[in-house]
Amino acid sequence: MSRSDLNISRWLDAHSDRGAGLQVLLNGAVLADVAGDGDHRLVVADVKLQPDTRSRLKVYRGTLLTSDQTLPDIPSAVITFYPDNLEPKVPAVGITCGLDLLMYKNNKPYFKFSVPSLPISALEDEVWTKFKHKNEHDLTQLVDSLKTVPYNTLTSRSQKLLLLKPEDAADFVDKFKDKELKRYSPITCATTLQRNSSEWNSVSCPVLATEIGQIYILDPQNLSILHQASVSVSKATPSVIRAIGLFDVEYRILIATREGLVCLLRRGWLEGRNVLQATTYIVDMVIMPADNFIILATMDKTLSCYSKKGSKLWSQELKQQITCLTLVPLKHLSMTLIGVGMKGGSIHLYRTRHFVDYVSIPDTPSSLLFGKMGQEDHVLVTITTSGILDIKILKRTADFNLTQQSTASNPILQNKPLPLPKRSKLFLEQSARERQNPIEMHQHFQQDLIRLRLNAARALVQSQGDQTGVGNDKELIKLSAQVLGLGPKFTLILNLENMNGDKALIDLTMIFHCKSSIYQLSHYVLRIPLVPPGLIYKAEIKVEDVSSDDFQGQNPVQSVKVFCTRGDDTHPILAATINMPPTDLNII
Amino acid sequence: MGLFQKLALFLGIRKKEVNVLVIGLNNSGKSTVINHFKNDEDKASDIVPTVGFSIERFQNQNLAFTAFDMSGHGKYRDLWEHYYKDCHGIIFVVDSSDRLRLVVVKDELDILLQHPDVCNRKIPVLFFANKMDCKDALSSVKIAAGLGMDKIMDKPWHISASNALTGEGLNEGVEWLTQQIREYIVNNKF
Numbered sequence: 221m222s223r224s225d226l227n228i229s230r231w232l233d234a235h236s237d238r239g240a241g242l243q244v245l246l247n248g249a250v251l252a253d254v255a256g257d258g259d260h261r262l263v264v265a266d267v268k269l270q271p272d273t274r275s276r277l278k279v280y281r282g283t284l285l286t287s288d289q290t291l292p293d294i295p296s297a298v299i300t301f302y303p304d305n306l307e308p309k310v311p312a313v314g315i316t317c318g319l320d321l322l323m324y325k326n327n328k329p330y331f332k333f334s335v336p337s338l339p340i341s342a343l344e345d346e347v348w349t350k351f352k353h354k355n356e357h358d359l360t361q362l363v364d365s366l367k368t369v370p371y372n373t374l375t376s377r378s379q380k381l382l383l384l385k386p387e388d389a390a391d392f393v394d395k396f397k398d399k400e401l402k403r404y405s406p407i408t409c410a411t412t413l414q415r416n417s418s419e420w421n422s423v424s425c426p427v428l429a430t431e432i433g434q435i436y437i438l439d440p441q442n443l444s445i446l447h448q449a450s451v452s453v454s455k456a457t458p459s460v461i462r463a464i465g466l467f468d469v470e471y472r473i474l475i476a477t478r479e480g481l482v483c484l485l486r487r488g489w490l491e492g493r494n495v496l497q498a499t500t501y502i503v504d505m506v507i508m509p510a511d512n513f514i515i516l517a518t519m520d521k522t523l524s525c526y527s528k529k530g531s532k533l534w535s536q537e538l539k540q541q542i543t544c545l546t547l548v549p550l551k552h553l554s555m556t557l558i559g560v561g562m563k564g565g566s567i568h569l570y571r572t573r574h575f576v577d578y579v580s581i582p583d584t585p586s587s588l589l590f591g592k593m594g595q596e597d598h599v600l601v602t603i604t605t606s607g608i609l610d611i612k613i614l615k616r617t618a619d620f621n622l623t624q625q626s627t628a629s630n631p632i633l634q635n636k637p638l639p640l641p642k643r644s645k646l647f648l649e650q651s652a653r654e655r656q657n658p659i660e661m662h663q664h665f666q667q668d669l670i671r672l673r674l675n676a677a678r679a680l681v682q683s684q685g686d687q688t689g690v691g692n693d694k695e696l697i698k699l700s701a702q703v704l705g706l707g708p709k710f711t712l713i714l715n716l717e718n719m720n721g722d723k724a725l726i727d728l729t730m731i732f733h734c735k736s737s738i739y740q741l742s743h744y745v746l747r748i749p750l751v752p753p754g755l756i757y758k759a760e761i762k763v764e765d766v767s768s769d770d771f772q773g774q775n776p777v778q779s780v781k782v783f784c785t786r787g788d789d790t791h792p793i794l795a796a797t798i799n800m801p802p803t804d805l806n807i808i
Numbered sequence: 809m810g811l812f813q814k815l816a817l818f819l820g821i822r823k824k825e826v827n828v829l830v831i832g833l834n835n836s837g838k839s840t841v842i843n844h845f846k847n848d849e850d851k852a853s854d855i856v857p858t859v860g861f862s863i864e865r866f867q868n869q870n871l872a873f874t875a876f877d878m879s880g881h882g883k884y885r886d887l888w889e890h891y892y893k894d895c896h897g898i899i900f901v902v903d904s905s906d907r908l909r910l911v912v913v914k915d916e917l918d919i920l921l922q923h924p925d926v927c928n929r930k931i932p933v934l935f936f937a938n939k940m941d942c943k944d945a946l947s948s949v950k951i952a953a954g955l956g957m958d959k960i961m962d963k964p965w966h967i968s969a970s971n972a973l974t975g976e977g978l979n980e981g982v983e984w985l986t987q988q989i990r991e992y993i994v995n996n997k998f
C-alpha cells in the first residue's frame with residue numbers, strides 16, 4: 221500500500237444510491253436521532269407530484285431505508301425538534317403539508333396542528349349563503365359578483381370556482397355549498413427555535429410561515445400558538461425561514477420571501493421589519509451562527525453576505541446557478557463553512573468569502589445537509605434532482621486552513637468595508653457632552669493644542685542647542701563638542717569616540733569650516749591618529765572672533781562646522797555644526 | 809504443565825507481558841470484545857463509550873495480555889499512534905453492520921498501515937468483523953474486500969466474524985493472535 225493509494229480529497233465517498241428516486245424540495249430532509257438510540261437517521265419528505273402517486277416520509281438508517289410511509293398531502297418542509305425533556309430523549313419529526321403540521325414520534329403520527337382560518341369577506345360569505353338557497357339561474361350573476369373581491373383574499377374554494385368553465389360551475393357549487401366556508405393559507409416553510417437552552421437536544425419550538433406571511437411559533441408539547449406575527453407590512457410570501465436564539469430569552473427569525481425581501485422578526489414583535497431587499501429571487505438563505513451574518517444565494521449566481529442589520533459585506537459571483545445552501549459547522553476546527561450546491565453537481569465550500577474545497581456529485585443537488593448521521597459527526601448528505609442519494613464523510617484529518625493562494629482571491633471582489641469599531645457607549649456619551657457645551661470644549665481643545673505646540677518647539681530648541689554629540693550609527697563613531705570661554709577667544713574641545721568594539725579608527729581627518737570674516741581657527745584640518753576600539757580621541761582647537769565691532773552682537777549665533785572624512789573620500793562620514801556663543805564685549 | 813507452558817518456559821517468555829492495541833471506530837465493540845476475555849469477577853455488566861483509553865489485562869494460553877482499549881471517537885483517534893511503537897499485536901474491531909462508515913474504517917486502516925511505527929514491522933493484525941448477529945451485517949469476506957486487505961502483504965493478518973455479546977468467534981481470533989505474537993517474539997528475540 222503506497223501513499224498514492226490515499227485519496228487527496230478531504231471527503232470519503234460513503235454511499236451513493238442512484239436508484240433512491242428521491243424528490244425533495246429545499247429543506248425537505250433532516251438528520252436526527254429519531255429513534256433516540258444515538259444512531260442518527262436521515263428523514264426525507266419524498267415529494268411525488270404525479271397524479272396517482274402519494275408523497276412519502278422515508279427514514280434511512282445508514283445506507284438502508286428502514287421506514288417508508290405515505291403522507292396525506294404534498295409536504296413543504298420537514299423539521300425535527302425535541303418536544304420535552306423526558307428521558308429517553310426522542311425528537312419529534314414535523315412535516316408541513318398544506319395547512320397542517322403533522323407530528324411523528326417513533327415513526328408514528330401522534331399530533332397535528334392546523335393553521336387558524338382567516339377572515340372571509342362579507343360578500344363572499346353572502347354569495348355562498350345565497351348558493352344554498354337560490355336556484356340555478358342566479359349562478360352566473362353570483363359568480364360574477366365574486367370577481368369584485370380581490371382574488372387573493374378569496375377562499376380556495378371560490379378561487380377554484382372562478383377558474384372553472386361556466387358549465388361546470390353548477391356541479392361544483394352543488395358539491396360544496398353545504399360545507400362550511402373556510403379560508404386558509406398553506407404553510408410554505410418551517411423551522412425550529414430553541415426554547416430556553418441552546419443545547420442541541422433541548423426543547424425547541426416549531427416555527428411555521430404561511431403563504432400570506434403569517435408566522436406561528438408553537439408550543440412543542442401541545443402545539444398551541446405561543447406567538448403569532450406577520451412577516452412584513454408589504455406583501456411577502458415566505459420561502460425560506462431561519463431562526464436563531466432562544467424563545468424565552470431573545471431570538472431572531474429571518475424570513476426570505478419570494479419578493480426578494482429578507483425580513484426580521486424579534487421577540488415580542490408583531491410585525492417583521494425588512495432587513496434587506498435582494499435584486500433578484502432568493503434561492504436559499506443561511507445564518508452564520510457566531511456573528512448572525514445572513515448568507516444569501518440568489519438567482520443571479522451570486523453568494524452574498526449581509527450583516528445582521530442588512531448591509532452588504534461581500535458578494536461572490538459563482539460560475540453556476542446555486543440551488544441550495546447548508547451550514548457546515550466544524551466544531552473541532554472551530555469554524556463554520558458554507559456549503560453551496562450548484563447546478564451540474566458541484567458543491568463548493570466557502571470559509572466566509574474564500575473558496576476552500578469542492579466535492580462533485582453526479583448531478584444538480586436539490587437539498588444539502590451536513591451533520592451527524594449514524595455514528596459519524598461530519599456527514600454531507602446530498603439529494604439530487606434526479607433522485608440520487610449521495611453520502612460523503614469528512615476525513616478526520618481534513619483541515620481547511622486558508623492557503624496563501626486562496627486568500628488572495630479576486631481583487632475586484634475585495635470590496636470589504638473598513639473594520640470600523642462599533643459605536644461604543646463611551647463614544648455616545650462623549651458626543652452628548654460635546655453637544656451640551658461646545659464652546660468650552662473647543663476652547664479647551666485649542667489651549668491644549670497651543671500647549672502641545674509650545675512643548676514641541678521647546679523640545680526642538682533644546683535638542684538643537686544640545687551639542688552633546690552627533691553620531692554615525694553605521695560607522696560607530698560619535699562626536700561631541702564643548703565650547704569654553706567667553707570670547708573673543710574660545711577653546712573648542714572635540715571628543716571623537718570609537719564605539720566599535722573590534723576595529724580601530726584609522727585614516728580619519730577632521731575638517732573645520734567657518735566664515736573667515738568672523739572666526740579664525742588654530743587648525744583647519746586635523747589628522748586624527750589611530751583611535752583604538754572603545755576609546756575617545758580628544759582634540760582642542762582655538763577659535764578667535766575676528767569680526768569687526770559692528771558685527772559683534774548683531775549676529776548672535778555663529779557656527780563652526782566639523783566634518784570627518786576617511787582617506788581621500790570626499791563624502792564625510794560625520795558632520796556637525798557647533799553653535800558659537802556671541803562675544804559679549806561688555807563683560808570684558 | 810502443558811506443552812505450551814513448557815515451551816514458553818523454555819523460551820523464557822513465560823513472564824513476558826505482551827501489549828496488544830485494540831482499535832477501531834467508536835461503537836464497533838472494542839470494549840465489549842475485551843470484556844469477554846476478562847475474568848468473570850472483573851466483567852463489566854454495562855459498557856459505556858470509552859473516553860480516551862483504558863488498560864485491561866487478561867490471560868490467553870499462558871501469555872499475559874495488556875490490552876490498550878482505545879476510544880474510537882474521532883476526537884480521540886489521534887491517541888492511537890502513540891501506542892503503535894510498544895505493541896506486539898493489533899486488534900482492529902470493525903462494526904460489520906455499519907456500512908456507511910466502512911470507508912472511514914478503510915481510511916483509518918490506511919493511516920495505520922502507513923504509520924512509520926507500523927509499516928516496517930511484521931506486526932500481526934487481527935480483524936474482528938464484529939456484530940455479525942445484526943441482520944444487515946456484511947460478511948467478513950465482504951469486509952476484507954471493502955477494506956482492501958488483500959493488499960496487506962508484509963504483515964500477518966486474519967479476520968474473524970464475531971459477536972462480542974456472546975463471545976462467538978472471539979477465541980478463534982485471539983488464539984491466532986497469540987500464536988503470531990509467539991512467533992514474532994521468538995523471531996525478534998525479545
Ligand SMILES: Nc1nc2c(ncn2[C@@H]2O[C@H](COP(=O)(O)OP(=O)(O)OP(=O)(O)O)[C@@H](O)[C@H]2O)c(=O)[nH]1
Binds near residue numbers: 832834838942971972
Ligand atoms: N448486536 C451486537 N452489538 C454489539 C456487539 N458488540 C458490541 N455491541 C454493542 O455495541 C455498542 C458499543 O460497544 P462498545 O464496546 O462500547 O464499543 P467501543 O468500540 O468500545 O466504543 P468506543 O469506546 O466509543 O470506541 C454497545 O452497545 C454494545 O452492546 C455485537 O457483536 N453485536
Ligand SMILES: [Mg+2]
Binds near residue numbers: 840856878
Ligand atoms: Mg470502548
